[in-house]
Amino acid sequence: MSYVPHTQEEIGQMLKIIGISSVEELFKDIPKSLRAKSFDLPPGMSEFEVTGRLKKLAAKNATGLVNFVGAGFYDHFIPAAVDALVSRSEFYTAYTPYQPECSQGWLQAIYEYQTIICELTGLDVSNASLYDGGTALYEAAMMAVRSTGRNKIIVDSGVNLIYRTMLYSYTSNLSVEFVEIPVVHGQSSRDELVKHLDDKTAAVIMQNPNFFGAVDDHSDVVEKVHKFGALAIASVYPISLGMLKSPGEMGFDIATGEGQSLGIPLSFGGPYLGFMAAKQELVRQMPGRIVGATVDTDGKRGFVLTLQTREQHIRREKATSNICSNEALCALRAAIFVALIGKEGLKELAEHNYRNAEFAKDTLSKVSGVEVKRSSPTFNEFTILLPRPANEVVYRMIEKGFAPGFPLGKFYKGMDNYLLVAVTEKRTKEEIRKFSDSLEAVL
Amino acid sequence: MKLIFEKHKEGRRGPSHAKTGAPKAKGLDPKYLRKKDTNLPSLSELDVVRHYTNLSRLNYSVDTNFYPLGSCTMKYNPKFTERIALFEGFSDVHPLLPQLSGGGVLAQGSLEVLYETERLLSEITGMKAFTMQPMAGAHGELTGVMLIAAYHKDKGRRRKFVLVPDSSHGTNPASAAIAGYQVIVIPTGKDGYMDLAEYKKKLNNETAAVMLTCPDTLGIFNPHIKEIADMAHEAGALVYYDGANLNAMLGKARPGDLGFDVVHINLHKTFGTPHGGGGPGAGPVGVSEKLVEYLPISRVVRRGDGTYALDYQAHKSIGYIAPFYGNFGVILKAYAYMLRLGREGLIEAAEMAVLNANYCLAKLKDYYDLPYDRTCMHECVFSASRQAKNGVHALDIAKYLIDRGYHPPTIYFPLIVKEALMIEPTETESKDTLDAFIDVMIEIARLAEQDPTKIKEAPLYMPVKRLDETKAAREPNLRWRP
Incomplete structure (x- = not known):
C-alpha cells in the first residue's frame, strides 16, 4: 500500500550494486537487542477505504451551526x-x-x-x-x-x-x-x-x-x-x-x-x-x-x-x-x-463586519433580559450580559442550531453571565434576527 | 516577474466578496480609525490568479523535480490527503466548539482523529503518550525540553546543561538555549559516532538531558545508542530523540525501546504531509511514562462510552504551548497516510528509503569523498572536498544540479563534514530517477576536473542567475515601497 515504485527486478539490481543480497542486510547496524519490540499497526487500506472512513469522521463534527463564536479565531469567507x-x-x-x-x-x-x-x-x-x-x-x-x-x-x-x-x-x-x-x-x-x-x-x-x-x-x-x-x-x-x-x-x-x-x-x-x-x-x-x-x-x-x-x-x-x-x-x-480583495475590498470587508455587528447589537438589545455592553466602541465582536449563566444559554442555543458565542466566565472570574459574540461578514441579517429570536426563546 | 504591487491599477476592483444587508451604522470616533491608506494592490481576480500561477512555475517542487534535500525527507505527498483536509466537516470546525458547554459532541470526529493518531504514533515509537500540539519539529523540540525542565524542577533537581553532538541540527542547541539551558557540544569521533569518552566526561549531575538524532545527520545508526541513554539515566539526565530521521526506523527500531524519554516527530517528513514551501509542519511529542503528567494542556481522552473529550486537569503540566490542539489539518493528513500504508507499507517505506540511499552511496562513492564509508540509513553524506581542490565547491555543484532540473541535496550540513552534500532520495523515487541523477553527479565530478568553469557559471537556464546574497544582507530590502 506504499507509494514505492520499484519492481522486484529493480530491487534485485540495486542490492547487487550495493553488494548485498537482501534488504535486511541494510539494517545490520541495528543490533538484534535494539530491534523494535512491537509494531502492531493495522494493515494498509485502499484510498477509497481511508477516504470513506474519514468522511464518516468528518460527519461526526457539527458543521451546520450558524457561527457567532470568535474569541480571536473568526469565521470569514474564503474565495x-x-x-x-x-x-x-x-x-x-x-x-x-x-x-x-x-x-x-x-x-x-x-x-x-x-x-x-x-x-x-x-x-x-x-x-x-x-x-x-x-x-x-x-x-x-x-x-x-x-x-x-x-x-x-x-x-x-x-x-x-x-x-x-x-x-x-x-x-x-x-x-x-x-x-x-x-x-x-x-x-x-x-x-x-x-x-x-x-x-x-x-x-x-x-x-x-x-x-x-x-x-x-x-x-x-x-x-x-x-x-x-x-x-x-x-x-x-x-x-x-x-x-x-x-x-x-x-x-x-x-x-x-x-x-x-x-x-x-x-x-x-x-x-x-x-x-x-x-x-x-x-x-x-x-x-x-x-x-x-x-x-x-x-x-x-x-x-x-x-x-x-x-x-x-x-x-x-x-x-x-x-x-x-x-x-x-x-x-x-x-x-x-489580501491581493484578491484588494485595497478597497479590505476597507469594505472591515466596514461590513462592523455594520453587521452594530446591527446585531441593536437587534439583541431588544431581547428582554439581554444587556448589550456599550461602554466601549467595538469592531465585529462585543459582549452581552445575560440574566442566566452563559454556559446554560450556550447549551440551549446549540440545540437551536447556533454556536452563539464564547462564555466569558471560562476565562474571567465573575463573568459567568457574559457572552462574547462575534459577527463576521458571513452572517446575514436574517441569521442575526433568528439568533436574536432564538435567544429570546431560550432565556 | 513584476511584483503584485507593480501590477496595481487604481480604480480596478476584483469581484466583491463582502456583502451585508445590515444598514449603514454610525461610524466609530475618528480617533480610532486608520488615517493612512494602505498601499495594497487593486487587481482583478484573473490578475491575481495569473500572478500566483506564474509564480508557482518558478519553483522546483517534489511534484515537478527530484528533490533529494537531505534531512528534509521530500517524499511524494499523496493527493488524497489534500482532499480529506478540505472536507467541510474538518475545515470549518471552530476550535473553541468542544470547549463550550455541551460542545463536546460537536467535534467528536476531530477529537477521534487526534486520539487515534496519538495511539498510532505511540505504537510506532514505543512511547507511552503523545501531545499533538507542537506545530513544527523545532516547536516539538522546545516542548520536549520544557517537559524535561518541568520534570527536573518537580523532582527538585538543579540541572543546567543540555548535551548535543556537533552533528546535530541547529534547532537542537537553539531549542535547549531558548528553554533556559546552557548547551555543551560533544564532538563526533572518527567512526562517525558521538565520542563516548567526551560524552562521559561532560555528563554529570548537572546534565538535564542529552539530545540525539537517530539515525544521526550522517545517516548512521549508532549501535551504542542504548548505552548512551543508560549512562544519561544513571546520571539522572533524560534522553531526547530528534525524530527528523524517523523514516528509516519504521518497524526496525523504536525510540521507546532504545531508552528515550522524549521524542518529537516531523509529520511532514516521515508521514508524507507536504512541506508547504517551509510549513506548516507538525511536531508531535511523545514521552515515556515518567513525563506523561507534564504534557501540555489539553489532552484528548477516550471515555468509557467510546466518546472523546478534552481533559484540562493537569496540575504538573507545562501549560499551553499552542492555542489549541496543534496543526490539525496536518495531523489529519498524516493520520490518513498512516491508515493507507498500514504496518507493511510503513516498513516498506523505511526499507526502500534506506535502499535508495545506499544505492546512491554505492554508485557515487568512486566519484565523491565519503567521510564515513559505511552502510547508511535514509541518507548518505558525501564531501565535495576532492572537487573543491579544483575550485568546485558544494555550492557550485548545487547550482549546476539546478540547471539540470534537480533540486540540490542539502549542502554544508552536517557542519562536521567539509563541503557536505547530504542526499536523501526517499522511498518514492524510482531507480530510473536515481540513475539519471547519479549520471549528472558523475558528469559533475568529471567536469570538476576537466572544465570547472562550466560548473561555476551555473545556473544559466533559471529565471535568475546566481544572486548577490552579500548585498541582500548588507543593504536589506525586505519589502516593496511605492
Whole structure:
C-alpha cells in the first residue's frame, strides 16, 4: 500500500550494486537487542477505504451551526481562488527556499507577503511567518527582553487569555517577570498600566480590539512606554486593520497577531499563521526566515533568504529563535486573500463586519433580559450580559442550531453571565434576527 | 516577474466578496480609525490568479523535480490527503466548539482523529503518550525540553546543561538555549559516532538531558545508542530523540525501546504531509511514562462510552504551548497516510528509503569523498572536498544540479563534514530517477576536473542567475515601497 515504485527486478539490481543480497542486510547496524519490540499497526487500506472512513469522521463534527463564536479565531469567507492557488503543488510540495534560483516563485511570494503585513500594520519590516498568534506574541516579548536587556513585561489582561497563558508557559524557566493589569469595564486601565512602568520594563503588551471586542487608541500609552525606554507590543486582528488605526500609527514597536482571518480555514485550530512586523531598528532581533530583494550576476532583480545570521542553522544556541519550519503556505493564503480583495475590498470587508455587528447589537438589545455592553466602541465582536449563566444559554442555543458565542466566565472570574459574540461578514441579517429570536426563546 | 504591487491599477476592483444587508451604522470616533491608506494592490481576480500561477512555475517542487534535500525527507505527498483536509466537516470546525458547554459532541470526529493518531504514533515509537500540539519539529523540540525542565524542577533537581553532538541540527542547541539551558557540544569521533569518552566526561549531575538524532545527520545508526541513554539515566539526565530521521526506523527500531524519554516527530517528513514551501509542519511529542503528567494542556481522552473529550486537569503540566490542539489539518493528513500504508507499507517505506540511499552511496562513492564509508540509513553524506581542490565547491555543484532540473541535496550540513552534500532520495523515487541523477553527479565530478568553469557559471537556464546574497544582507530590502 506504499507509494514505492520499484519492481522486484529493480530491487534485485540495486542490492547487487550495493553488494548485498537482501534488504535486511541494510539494517545490520541495528543490533538484534535494539530491534523494535512491537509494531502492531493495522494493515494498509485502499484510498477509497481511508477516504470513506474519514468522511464518516468528518460527519461526526457539527458543521451546520450558524457561527457567532470568535474569541480571536473568526469565521470569514474564503474565495475559491485562494484554495485553487495554494493547491498548486509547485507551491505546496516545495520546501523552504534554500536554493533561490529554483525557488523564485516562493521567495517573491513571501517578499510580497512581508510587504502586505507591513502595510496592514503600518510598520517597517516583517518576517516570513511564525506558527500562530500566540507564539508570535511570545517571540515579540523575547525580542523586547533581548533588545532592552530588561526582563519585566506588563501585560494588559485584555490580551487573549490563551496567549497570556502561552507567554507564561514559555517563560516559566526564564527570568522574565510578568505584571498583569486587569481591564476596567472591558478596557485597558491606563493609569494602572502606566503606574507599573519603570526602568526594568522591557515591554508593554496590549491587544486591539481586545478580547472583549473593545476598540481603543493606545497612542497615549505607547508614548509613556517609550519614555521609560521600553517597547510597545500590539496583538492585532488583521481584518480590523481595514478600518482601525494601525499599530504603526499608534507608535507601537512590534505588532503580532493571528492571520487565520486572512483566507485560512478554522480547521479545528490549525494550521494557522503567526505574523509579526516591527520597526526597522529591531530587524536583527526578529525570529524566523526573512526574504530580501537583491540582484543576480546580470543585475536582474531576484529574492533570497537573508539576515540568516540570526537563525538556528547558523547561530545554533545563540540564535534569536529556534524556529525552522514556519507556516509558509498559510502566509501564501493570506497574501493571495489580501491581493484578491484588494485595497478597497479590505476597507469594505472591515466596514461590513462592523455594520453587521452594530446591527446585531441593536437587534439583541431588544431581547428582554439581554444587556448589550456599550461602554466601549467595538469592531465585529462585543459582549452581552445575560440574566442566566452563559454556559446554560450556550447549551440551549446549540440545540437551536447556533454556536452563539464564547462564555466569558471560562476565562474571567465573575463573568459567568457574559457572552462574547462575534459577527463576521458571513452572517446575514436574517441569521442575526433568528439568533436574536432564538435567544429570546431560550432565556 | 513584476511584483503584485507593480501590477496595481487604481480604480480596478476584483469581484466583491463582502456583502451585508445590515444598514449603514454610525461610524466609530475618528480617533480610532486608520488615517493612512494602505498601499495594497487593486487587481482583478484573473490578475491575481495569473500572478500566483506564474509564480508557482518558478519553483522546483517534489511534484515537478527530484528533490533529494537531505534531512528534509521530500517524499511524494499523496493527493488524497489534500482532499480529506478540505472536507467541510474538518475545515470549518471552530476550535473553541468542544470547549463550550455541551460542545463536546460537536467535534467528536476531530477529537477521534487526534486520539487515534496519538495511539498510532505511540505504537510506532514505543512511547507511552503523545501531545499533538507542537506545530513544527523545532516547536516539538522546545516542548520536549520544557517537559524535561518541568520534570527536573518537580523532582527538585538543579540541572543546567543540555548535551548535543556537533552533528546535530541547529534547532537542537537553539531549542535547549531558548528553554533556559546552557548547551555543551560533544564532538563526533572518527567512526562517525558521538565520542563516548567526551560524552562521559561532560555528563554529570548537572546534565538535564542529552539530545540525539537517530539515525544521526550522517545517516548512521549508532549501535551504542542504548548505552548512551543508560549512562544519561544513571546520571539522572533524560534522553531526547530528534525524530527528523524517523523514516528509516519504521518497524526496525523504536525510540521507546532504545531508552528515550522524549521524542518529537516531523509529520511532514516521515508521514508524507507536504512541506508547504517551509510549513506548516507538525511536531508531535511523545514521552515515556515518567513525563506523561507534564504534557501540555489539553489532552484528548477516550471515555468509557467510546466518546472523546478534552481533559484540562493537569496540575504538573507545562501549560499551553499552542492555542489549541496543534496543526490539525496536518495531523489529519498524516493520520490518513498512516491508515493507507498500514504496518507493511510503513516498513516498506523505511526499507526502500534506506535502499535508495545506499544505492546512491554505492554508485557515487568512486566519484565523491565519503567521510564515513559505511552502510547508511535514509541518507548518505558525501564531501565535495576532492572537487573543491579544483575550485568546485558544494555550492557550485548545487547550482549546476539546478540547471539540470534537480533540486540540490542539502549542502554544508552536517557542519562536521567539509563541503557536505547530504542526499536523501526517499522511498518514492524510482531507480530510473536515481540513475539519471547519479549520471549528472558523475558528469559533475568529471567536469570538476576537466572544465570547472562550466560548473561555476551555473545556473544559466533559471529565471535568475546566481544572486548577490552579500548585498541582500548588507543593504536589506525586505519589502516593496511605492
